[in-house]
Amino acid sequence: MTRRRDFLAANGGRRVAMPGFVLQVRPRDDGDAAMRVGFTVTKKIGNAVVRNRMKRRLRALARDLLPGKGIAGADHVLIGRQGGIERDYQALTAELLKALIRAASPESPADQRPGNGRGEPRTPHGRGKGRGPRGGAHRHAAESSREPARS
Template identity: 75%
Template structure:
């Protein structure tokens, strides 16, 4: 699993499938470059809170990705997690359940569009 760092990768992922959940939004876009590596990016805006709050939200999103993406993520796709205001108040178990649901939702849509 690699981390997205370039702005153009985040912008490209924005054109992919979207699964909004109460604590975050998941964007998934297949790269179609033949590389099966799962890439993931995280973004939490200043609207969410100060640096301490944003960093805590990013830590939670990273923990979710480490736990679920290797088994449930779409191989060869970019996944972007965008933190939402409600994500800080939600407990980890509900965020985990929402992330699993979002991964299943986007995976079926992405696999339906990719030929083969």
């Protein structure tokens, strides 16, 4: 997968979080039985060297397991997590097998809930109102502690 819209569409499918990565799976309606796979590693993980190393590990996992265990006719997106780069490859393999089994199983009640699983509606970037980097009650705390300028 290379197009942004495909990644955004996969974001609306099943999501299975594991310690080393997050797997997103979304069946396609186009009737094509081919599996597609995409990889994402954000800058939070590290610099370009670390991100590329993580993507290589995810590609190797997908190459080894998806042809036999993946869901036919679905898009699979592997999102690298912070702990994934240090994890043993065998542990990542076991986690991907577990994630694929969970993704293929019928939806659980937790997957059917709208929002972020805590009863709150899902907002962009997973934050609620006023919780951004400058939002909330602490927004003007630094300004209120300053003394007024004297002339």
